[in-house]
Amino acid sequence: MAYRVACTVSYDGSAYHGWQRQPRELSVQEVIEASLQQLHNGAEISIYGASRTDQGVHALGQVFHFDTTIDIPIERMALAINTYLPEDIFITEAKVVEDHFHARKSVLKKTYCYKLMVNQYLPHERHRMGFYKGELNLESMQQAIKELIGTHDFSAFTQHATYDSYDRTIYAATLTKTETGLELIITGSGFLRHMVRIIMGTLLLIGSNPSVKIKDILASKDRQQAGLNVAPEGLYLLQVDYE
């Protein structure tokens, strides 16, 4: 009897060309599918991820689903899959879900985090944090971030992708000073390609030039008005929430 399983997975994105399977480059999806194939004695299993994280991006709470008929108690499923996974990918939870559950289509909201070193380069963090050198006006940045909350057309905050609609809803966004720099945590209905990284880049632009306004950039719908697309290694998919 076939049933659907949803897994929560953490990974270090450093060694992968992103989540999505592609020819000639190693992806997280491909490695997980290969481990599921081993677990299923060679039968091919397709997985569906909540988010197509880019090359170098990490995850603490990516979610994917797959269908199976395998006879393994669900409480041992995560351990069983982990047996075949390399040490940079780790399933933290597996549960049986209803047949209509879809890891991407059923998403209610997603939370990302961006970690940035500011004026202090730490070699052991170089694959896990972005780096920025320069003076920043934190207050302007924290003020600006509030203007992201709500439903907006985020055309100015994406690149290399087209969508039917560029409207997305941001539920919460905070920028916090950490021991070594800054941390952005942002929750939204969904995110356009590179959107979180361009938001971080735009906050840095505002931090060095407080006359730049989020409101104006949103209204312009012009990618050139927003800030740089900061490095992927500081980005983490923290959590995916479902109904």
Added chain:
Amino acid sequence: MAYRVACTVSYDGSAYHGWQRQPRELSVQEVIEASLQQLHNGAEISIYGASRTDQGVHALGQVFHFDTTIDIPIERMALAINTYLPEDIFITEAKVVEDHFHARKSVLKKTYCYKLMVNQYLPHERHRMGFYKGELNLESMQQAIKELIGTHDFSAFTQHATYDSYDRTIYAATLTKTETGLELIITGSGFLRHMVRIIMGTLLLIGSNPSVKIKDILASKDRQQAGLNVAPEGLYLLQVDYE
């Protein structure tokens, strides 16, 4: 005119067989000496480090010194050396010191940190934190750590090395619960080989069996009484202090 320079250096130890130069294996010392040789147009420069960190151990504040006659303003020295260094080694400060200064012999105290994931494996932290699975009595561990303070014979807390004296003084030691596990910060006059890692391993032993006592292990001078030597990747040389 020759003068002596002391540098503070951060590095990610993952790719190196420790600090100390050795035949056939790549060390941090060798890579820094090679960069200094380039800076000095091929002349060989020897450096002297404060601490011989082991394979996989990281540093945020390792110190080394060297003698030079090079005509570079000291405020540009760190930048000049960094030009020739790979991205996992970074000089944060260079200053001229007196000729009798010695990075190892002049040490007043050293501070190390050990970062541990507890019951939560995070793939992107696997080269930067140790991992422990099991229940821990934090209160017993925090109580036990106080017994390390002061001057003691630490024979039970070392291995693979011999010393004239096994007496070391611990000035401060704290064990803190973090978001993902535990963090030990310890400051002492000096540390025997593997001493910080064995202290961490002993605290874990006490956390799972509070009847084990630091006092008894110190008195035994017996390596077998202390805990395991935990993994090197969680260890950081944080700071070296001089008079």
